[in-house]
Amino acid sequence: MGRGRAKAKQTKVARDLKYRTHEVDIGALAKELHGEADQSADPVDESDEFDQWSDYADRD
Template sequence: MGRGRAKAKQTKVARELKYYSPDTDLRALESELHGQSTKPATRATHDDARDADPDDYDDWSPPQR
């Protein structure tokens, strides 16, 4: 006995999570998907380019035939 209340609460929480639909900022999502930034652009300096991580994609891509 006692398991009924706990299981009922878990079921209630699971149902709320399943059917919960938060308000979505579609404009922010659209700008993020299109790569537009809402922040003002800044100029990159020579130091910024040196500190950037190298792109390791070439190490993982298959050899060209």
């Protein structure tokens, strides 16, 4: 019991995916699948994330 809303939501999403037209950038998809790096993307610097929480680290 109680699966009615979840099933209705799944049906709605499935129908939307099936019948909606999607525009696909084939070039971008090929680059992503072949592992070519995007030149416009900024490299992620993870050191800032660790510095943010360094005050809470256990110090032995």
